[in-house]
Amino acid sequence: MTALVWFNPRCSKSRGLKALLEERGVGADYREYLEQPPTVAELEQLMKSLGTEDALTIMRTKEAAFQEQNLADADTATRLAAIAATPSLMERPILVIGDRAVVARPPERATEIL
Numbered sequence: 001m002t003a004l005v006w007f008n009p010r011c012s013k014s015r016g017l018k019a020l021l022e023e024r025g026v027g028a029d030y031r032e033y034l035e036q037p038p039t040v041a042e043l044e045q046l047m048k049s050l051g052t053e054d055a056l057t058i059m060r061t062k063e064a065a066f067q068e069q070n071l072a073d074a075d076t077a078t079r080l081a082a083i084a085a086t087p088s089l090m091e092r093p094i095l096v097i098g099d100r101a102v103v104a105r106p107p108e109r110a111t112e113i114l
Contacts, residue, residue: 002026002027002028002029002097003021003026003027003028003029003095003096003097004028004029004031004095004096004097005017005018005021005028005029005030005031005093005094005095005096005104006031006033006038006046006090006092006093006094006096007030007031007032007033007092007093008032008033008034008092008093009032011092011093013092013093013104013105013106013107014092014093016106016107017093017095017104017107017110018030019107020107020108020110021095021110024114026114028095033087033090033092034087034088037084037085037087038083038084038087038090039084040077040080040081040084043055043058043080043083043084044080046058046094046096046101048099049096049099049100049101050094050101050102050103053076054076055076055079055080055083056079057091057103058083058090058091058094058103059071059079059083059089059090059091060088060089060090060091060092063088063089065082065086065088065089066089069082069086071089091103091105092105093105093107095110095113097113097114100113101113
């Protein structure tokens, strides 16, 4: 089973998920989203895989950029465009396996789709 992890190497939760996957022998591709920001289309697919229509599910609402861009009352399209433009707004880590995904915060949540 090969997985995709939306990953930030400076994030302890991301590193924890990587360790959990390695312990379980799960191969993964790690996409450093700060270096390779997601497109709006990728974010829409990610939300579908998460089973949500709420962009807040994949947003770091405590980031200064969230407040600065007035995203609390924004619509989904605006929020997704904001994540694509400011990838630090993206929640992490997110594990994707096939057509399913989970925000692995804490990393043990990954077991929901493993």
